[in-house]
Structure formats: C-alpha cells, structure tokens
Amino acid sequence: MFLDPALLARIRERAAGYDRDNTFFTEDFEELKEAGYFTAMVPKEFGGPGLSLEDITREQMALAGAAPATALAVNMHQVWMGVANTVYRTGDTSMNFMFEAAMAGHVxxxxxxxxxxxxxxxxxxxxxxxxxxxxxxxxxxxxxxxxxxxxxxxxxxxxxxxxxxxxxxxxxxxxxxxxxxxxxxxxxxxxxxxxxxxxxxxxxxxxxxxxxxxxxSGPSGDPFIFGIFANFEILLASVYTGIGARALEVAVETVSKRTSKATGTTYSQDPAIRWRIADAAMEMDVLYPLIAQAARDVDAGVDRGSLWFPQLSNVKSQATETALRVVEKAVRVSGGSSYFNRSELSRLYRDVLAGLFHPSDDESVHGAWPMPCWGRLRGSSGAY
Structure with a gap:
C-alpha cells in the first residue's frame, strides 16, 4: 500500500471533527501531500511513482474507510491524473503538463x-x-x-x-x-x-x-472523454466500496461487544444478526473483482466497444447502491447507539447518501443498456 496504516489511523481520528465542524480536511491534505499521494499516478518517466488506476482503486478504498469525505475530494485530483495517463497511453502529449504540474505541487x-x-x-x-x-x-x-x-x-x-x-x-x-x-x-x-x-x-x-x-457538443469517443468517464466512475466506485467495507467492519466489532440479556451471549451469536452481516459481506464481495477488472482493462487499453460506457456506469451504480444497502444493514444490527451523531456508523450513513447524486445516477445507468447489448455480454471482455 502507498498509504501506510499509521497515516490512515491519523486520518480516521480526525474525520469526526471535520464532519462535526463542517471544515476542510486541512491536516489530512497536508499529510497526503507530504506522503506524495498527489503524485502517485505520475508515470515513472516523469519522476513519479507510476501507480496504475487499479493500484489507486485499492488506495482510495482504504482512504475512504478512514475518512470518506477526504477520499471523495482527493478522488477529483486522482481522476485527472488518471485521465492524463489514459490520454498519454494513446501517444497524445497534450496533457503531459499535468504530470509536471503535479510533481511541482499542483492539485x-x-x-x-x-x-x-x-x-x-x-x-x-x-x-x-x-x-x-x-x-x-x-x-x-x-x-x-x-x-x-x-x-x-x-x-x-x-x-x-x-x-x-x-x-x-x-x-x-x-x-x-x-x-x-x-x-x-x-x-x-x-x-x-x-x-x-x-x-x-x-x-x-x-x-x-x-x-x-x-x-x-454531444457524445464523443475521444480518449479524453473516455478517460474522464472511466476514471471518474471507477474511482467513485472505489470510494463507496471503501465506505461499505468500513461499515461492515464496524458492525462486526459492535455485535461482538454487545451482549443480550435474554440469551447471555453476544449479538454476534444471534443467527438473525449473523445472517444479516453475512448478507452484507456477500454483497460487498462482488464489488472488488468488478472494480479491479474494469480498472485493469482501462490500464491495458482493452476495447469493450459500445459496452464500455454502460459497463462503467454499472460499476459506479453497483458500488454506490450496494454500499448504501450495506451501511443500512450495519446500522440495523448495531442498534440504537448508531443513531447518535457520535457514532461512526451515523457519519458513514450520511456520507454514503452522496453516492445517489454522482453521475451516472441509477436512472441513466438503466437507460444506457440498449436491448441489443444484452445478448453480447458473455463474450464482451471477461468482465461478465
């Protein structure tokens, strides 16, 4: 991992305060800059670490698990870095200035x-x-x-x-x-x-x-537009997957500590609660390979043809909708304490709602799937 556990721990400690005070994540921002995270996707030939889109999806999941709002904001910079890489791989040098600017400290x-x-x-x-x-x-x-x-x-x-x-x-x-x-x-x-x-x-x-x-104006197959769409959707999916994973982790910790007066055992031994947590974990399990394959294909320049845009929309939609359901399940099994603002789950629940408003929304995702595509999914790219 590029982001070390100690840094992520400090970021997690500050998240509640930023949320409570409605302030920018200034300390996180400075530490991430110092760690070189804003140069992470700069290619090695420009002096950067050269992380791929697939690499950054994992980093963003981890960062979102520590502080969703920090991860979402940093996403915007990483998306542009991803776009510059997508364009650069086609032999187009028009965005190379971004690599040099990032190395010089620009965000x-x-x-x-x-x-x-x-x-x-x-x-x-x-x-x-x-x-x-x-x-x-x-x-x-x-x-x-x-x-x-x-x-x-x-x-x-x-x-x-x-x-x-x-x-x-x-x-x-x-x-x-x-x-x-x-x-x-x-x-x-x-x-x-x-x-x-x-x-x-x-x-x-x-x-x-x-x-x-x-x-x-209008739809375009230009690598620049594709780069924006691909990196934006995949990295958004990564952030919300990180939120869902953290909510599941908090829920497991919570039910392992709560004891039922009726049975004398922890709630983690309750079959109904175990079923709900398992159900949430099963939903989350689908997201990781979906995101990894999409990112890997973008990195490799795989041509999925006309299916690329609907499939990228689907990656984002699956992640945000799944994360929303998983956070709700985590709240349900954790009890009334999660309704208090001091609860991390309360904050995660409010944060995950933002996924509903990012493009592509659920309605446009479904509208992007024309019927002639349905029969071609099996052989499209190995992603389905």
Missing part, C-alpha cells in the same frame, strides 16, 4: 457539474471565449467543486459557437487566482469535509498550452 479539481444540466460531459451552460493568444476565458457557475479550499488548477469546460453555428465544448485548466470566485456554501447532510463549494467562473483564464480539447 487538480473538477469544475464540470452545473445545476440542471444533465448532459454532464457532453454539453455546458457555461461559455468559453477565445483569446488572441490561443487561450480561453470561461464564464459560468459550477457546482459540487470538491477540494475547494485546496486545489490550485481547475479542469473545466464551456461551450463555444463554431463557424457553422454548432456548439463546441472547450476544455482547459484555470488557476484559482484568475477570474474564479469560490462561494462558502457547503452545508450538507454528509461528505462535509470535502467542501465541494459552488465555483463561479467570471473570465477564468486558461493559457493555450492548457487547452486540452475542442470537441463538438
């Missing part, structure tokens, strides 16, 4: 989501305006911008009208001191330490060398 965040915009990666309400030097300025409002207090570069996009009137999505990276306003508006049920504040772009500038794509 990346996502400025993509917009209120009421369900096109997500394929269209934007924001505006991109070309500059004479080849750079662009961006205007618009982005929501759920995790890592708000800590990022130094924001990956974002806006729409530009092309010469024939068509909409073109322009993707670039802006500095936080260039036409960016970060609102102090993060006050949520869970994932509070992520501080995923609303970000207003008012002439936020990206120089030409950081404009990484100009793509017609």
């Amino acid at each position: 990346f965040a996502f400025g993509v989501s917009e209120a009421g915009n369900d096109l997500v990666l394929f269209g934007s309400n924001s505006r991109a305006q070309a500059q004479e030097d080849g750079g662009y300025t961006f205007y618009g409002t982005k929501i759920f911008t995790s890592l708000s207090p800590g990022w130094t570069m924001l990956g974002t996009f806006g729409a530009e009208e092309g010469p024939d009137g068509e909409q073109v999505n322009v993707w670039g990276f802006v500095d936080r001191d260039s036409g960016v306003q970060i609102k102090d508006d993060w006050d949520t049920v869970g994932m509070r330490a992520s501080q995923s504040c609303t970000t207003v772009l008012d002439g936020a500038y990206s120089p030409a060398e950081r404009i990484v794509r100009r793509i017609p």
